[in-house]
Amino acid sequence: MSHKSPKDFFAPLAVGAPAPLREIPARPSRAIHFFDPSNPKMAAKVPDMVGTVDVLLGNLEDAVKADNKLAARQGLVDIAKATDFGKTQLWTRINSLDSPWVLDDLVTLVTEIGDKLDVVMVPKVQGPEDIHYVDRLLAQLEAKGGVERPILIHAILETARGVANVEEIALASPRMQGISLGPADLAADRKMKTTRVGGGHPGYLVRQDPVDGDIQGNRTIFQQDLWHYTIAKMVDACAEAGIYPYYGPFGDITDVVAAEDQFRNAFLLGCVGTWSLHPKQIEIANRVFSPSVEDIKHARRVVKAMGDGTGAVMLDGKMEDDASLKQCLVLVDLAEELAAIDPKLKELYDTIEIED
Numbered sequence: 001m002s003h004k005s006p007k008d009f010f011a012p013l014a015v016g017a018p019a020p021l022r023e024i025p026a027r028p029s030r031a032i033h034f035f036d037p038s039n040p041k042m043a044a045k046v047p048d049m050v051g052t053v054d055v056l057l058g059n060l061e062d063a064v065k066a067d068n069k070l071a072a073r074q075g076l077v078d079i080a081k082a083t084d085f086g087k088t089q090l091w092t093r094i095n096s097l098d099s100p101w102v103l104d105d106l107v108t109l110v111t112e113i114g115d116k117l118d119v120v121m122v123p124k125v126q127g128p129e130d131i132h133y134v135d136r137l138l139a140q141l142e143a144k145g146g147v148e149r150p151i152l153i154h155a156i157l158e159t160a161r162g163v164a165n166v167e168e169i170a171l172a173s174p175r176m177q178g179i180s181l182g183p184a185d186l187a188a189d190r191k192m193k194t195t196r197v198g199g200g201h202p203g204y205l206v207r208q209d210p211v212d213g214d215i216q217g218n219r220t221i222f223q224q225d226l227w228h229y230t231i232a233k234m235v236d237a238c239a240e241a242g243i244y245p246y247y248g249p250f251g252d253i254t255d256v257v258a259a260e261d262q263f264r265n266a267f268l269l270g271c272v273g274t275w276s277l278h279p280k281q282i283e284i285a286n287r288v289f290s291p292s293v294e295d296i297k298h299a300r301r302v303v304k305a306m307g308d309g310t311g312a313v314m315l316d317g318k319m320e321d322d323a324s325l326k327q328c329l330v331l332v333d334l335a336e337e338l339a340a341i342d343p344k345l346k347e348l349y350d351t352i353e354i355e356d
């Protein structure tokens with residue numbers, strides 16, 4: 001197997017394309033909000049959503065009717081040209097690489113609105129070869145369209161082969177921005193027996209041992225998380241590659257409580273954001289993927305108590321040392337990144353008083 005040398009990895013893949021980034025910028029992306037650019041009602045709402053959500057994503061793939069694929073592509077071009085996105089990022093999800101639409105998706109979007117497009121989400125990624133294909137094509141199109149900064153790639157993990165290859169996918173290109181879980185396609189590909197889009201399942205459980213041998217008695221059941229293994233594997237692959245992991249879709253729009261639980265589990269495991277399919281999921285994602293005031297208060301206290309960052313101290317009966325300081329700095333750094341784009345959060349975090 002031939003390998004690229006590091007210097008080749010950081011050379012543009014087409015003459016005239018912008019140089020690849022050496023580090024993926026930590027831009028807040030708590031909610032990646034999906035809209036169908038061919039749906040006039042949704043499209044009309046996009047300009048007013050700028051500034052209320054970290055990422056607006058024009059979806060061209062699943063959930064867009066086949067008859068509307070061209071209208072969705074053109075709708076996204078029109079919206080992008082007419083809208084000032086400010087600090088809100090503009091992403092797209094292109095059609096799958098084996099579809100009849102994807103080539104024109106990329107040619108049209110990069111040459112027409114490449115200067116406004118931050119990230120291209122690629123569905124059903126099977127292995128690094130899929131990323132290499134998009135990587136080279138993007139470079140050629142950036143050169144053709146005169147795009148001055150590289151458009152990044154986000155992969156969706158929604159096939160068993162993709163999950164098996166997740167580390168290679170994460171490391172496939174300096175354009176790799178992150179990876180999301182695609183639980184619906186992944187469930188189908190794996191032949192899992194859930195018909196839900198993300199979330200748990202009442203049948204996937206562990207039951208309390210019988211009390212006094214009474215197996216028919218009242219035994220507490222603990223519902224388990226179908227997605228824990230995949231998310232944990234994805235988080236490790238992303239951390240190794242220096243890119244960002246995301247939950248994905250939660251299809252039960254009405255169950256805002258369970259959505260919040262799934263998002264919080266993902267946040268605690270290391271994910272930086274999730275998808276939002278309906279406007280009501282944006283507020284949930286923004287809240288869950290922003291550290292709480294209590295977390296920041298504690299983290300800043302530890303930072304202060306640790307002084308030069310070495311040794312061990314006791315705070316409220318608990319040991320803090322170099323390693324727990326690093327954990328606290330994850331939260332403090334995230335709070336700073338979010339405060340830079342979210343004035344309400346900045347105000348909230350600025351009012352925190354640190355006790356000794």
Ligand SMILES: CC(C)(COP(=O)(O)OP(=O)(O)OC[C@H]1O[C@@H](n2cnc3c(N)ncnc32)[C@H](O)[C@@H]1OP(=O)(O)O)[C@@H](O)C(=O)NCCC(=O)NCCSC(=O)C[C@H](O)C(=O)O
Pocket residue numbers: 034035036041042043045059062063158181182183184185186197198248249253276277278279
């Ligand atoms: C889920 C929906 C079909 C629900 O739509 P609707 O029935 O119209 O909801 P409401 O009546 O509650 O809508 C109220 C108003 O809000 C607008 N609306 C709805 N959704 C959005 C949106 N995403 N962005 C902007 N505006 C939105 C409605 O038009 C109503 O407007 P008005 O009548 O003027 O008041 C719908 O929300 C939807 O289609 N969402 C996106 C679905 C999607 O993108 N799915 C694909 C991603 S998930 C996936 O692909 C699976 C994954 O790949 C995997 O494999 O796991």
Ligand SMILES: [Mg+2]
Pocket residue numbers: 062123158182184185
């Ligand atoms: Mg899918």
